[in-house]
Amino acid sequence: MFLFCCIKNYSSMEIEKKLQYLLDRFEIQDVITKYSFGQDLHQGEDRNVQEVWKDVFTDDAVLDFQAAGNPPTNYQNMIKIMRGDGVHNGNMSSFSNWQHLMGNPVVEIIGNEASARTDLWATHKGRIDVGIPNQSLYVAGAFSDELVKTDHGWRICYRKLEIHFMDNIHTVQ
Template sequence: MDIEQKVQYVLDRFEIQDVITRYSFGQDMHQGDDRNILETWRDVFTTDAVLDYRAAGSEPTSYENMAEIMRGNGATPGNMSGFSNWQHLMGNPVVTINGDKAAARTDLWATHKGKPIEGKSAPSLYVAGAFTDELVRTANGWRISYRKLELHFMDLINSL
């Protein structure tokens, strides 16, 4: 690789890492009943991206549908409606770049604080897993075209 190729590789790596991180940032900047995660996710996924979260019980779907599954649609609550707050921590991705395509695997640690029920604390959910992503370079930069969730374990822990 010549110096220009090396510089481009480093720039691509940083942009890919940023896109992967922006996914969790979109989740975490919109807490509770805030369903506006699509504001951020539009800069994360291609328009035809597929999210494969079968490990969590969801069939492969678009990121727009996944946002509704997670957050609801205003009339029907989503599967995160039992939580008041959450945080998604992403590890450093292992990235392979091949021209205008890339693959990445990123470890995930997510915490979800249960909403109190009738004044009593509710259990919190802790999730360890990983995302396997396929990315493509678009006119707007790198975007995830396919994301698969792998779960290592999930635990409910009673809050104090």
């Protein structure tokens, strides 16, 4: 009943436009969250992050993680930077486990383009076998994304990492 009361003053075209906005926004939020799943579901030696990230980024997407000391690059190279290339360790190789939580997205959609800013909270547990047991790294920040609607759905074409603070904290095993 409430929904009917709210929409009865809109034309069918207005309702269709609002519904499309909601569907697009949900899909954008899912794409933003899939980034975290790509990171977190493929921990340790499993480097198959690309399996998930191909549904997150456009082929030519730029990831600007200069805040973490990495030059802007594509997502395929960022996977190598983070996980290693099979010969060299990546910058996440000193962690045994991690979790990336995304929240509070602000999304603006204009046609087939969108921008979003999403808070990030990431935790990383130090690996015992590389000499940093009892250490955890916590990162608070945000991602600023530019997205485009493709034939395969919404994809991030530009992502910039912003770090508010990082803490390396002694923990108990």
